[in-house]
Amino acid sequence: MGDAKQPQFALLPKIINGGIAGIIGVSVVFPLDLVKTRLQNQQIGPNGERMYASMLDCFRKTYRAEGYFGMYRGSGVNILLITPEKAIKLAANDFFRYHLHPSGGPIPMVKQMLAGGLAGFCQIVITTPMELLKIQMQDAGRVAAAAKAEGKIIPKTSATKIALGLFKEKGILGLYKGTGATMLRDVSFSIVYFPLFATLNDLGPRKSDGSGEAVFWCSFLSGLVAGSTAALVVNPADVVKTRLQALTKAKGEMSYTGIADAFIKIMRHEGPKAFFKGGACRMIVIAPLFGIAQTVYYLGVAEMLLGRK
Secondary structure, three states: OOOOOOOOOOHHHHHHHHHHHHHHHHHHHHHHHHHHHHHHHOOOOOOOOOOOOOHHHHHHHHHHHHHHHHOOOOHHHHHHHHHHHHHHHHHHHHHHHHHHOOOOOOOOHHHHHHHHHHHHHHHHHHHHHHHHHHHHHHHHHHHHHHHHHOOOOOOOOOHHHHHHHHHHHHHHHHHHOOHHHHHHHHHHHHHHHHHHHHHHHHHOOEOOOOOOOEOHHHHHHHHHHHHHHHHHHOHHHHHHHHHHHOOOOOOOOOOOOOHHHHHHHHHHHHOHHHHHOOHHHHHHHHHHHHHHHHHHHHHOHHHHHHOOO
């Protein structure tokens, strides 16, 4: 993601690098992402009761009730779609940076933010259905446990069944429930993440090969710090998005008609702290995910596979 103008914008290696980074990152952090989803969807009962007291409590209860593979509910659809999602996000940011500042030299912060925001906007075509299906699978155990406590049984489902059901009922738009909230989260995240990453990455030592690129560990650390910071900043939008995309609610849980309604109801009934539910989990998830992504990007894995310099 250098600022200097290059003679050619090689899109294919960037797509491959983004896909590899996404698959590795998701495989590593998915259990944490599942815990994050369940904590965010959990609503406090009238007497202050809650299913999970903390991140560790959620881990423990999920593992006991659903086993090791239960921690990877929804990972199939996520791994399948994370390749185009990460490819679009990372490659689009490079593309817009390249074309917004073609003269070379330092790119102004406003243009860095604009490039990041446009990249975040582009990715929602993949992110929204991916997140919608992933959230149903991740939250299924929590909803089933709540139903079991009420003496009811919820039949098992799959991402394929959910997707086909939504498609039959509402058409392709059924898979884009929560698009506005997803856009709010992803555009905001990219506006914060990409300029912060570039700034931190520019501070580190350079490679000795004359390329001017930062050493790999600097890119990794920059991805960690920028990813965790951006994740915390946009956590309120992520909570709202998760609530809006949850198709199945536990008994007594509120439903929302839109972004504004969700913000108002969450604030009124749960207070401002609710907007940072799963915040620590999300930071822990996003930090290595983007640290890995940027490391793969700068190591040039795709270039090595394709035999390019």
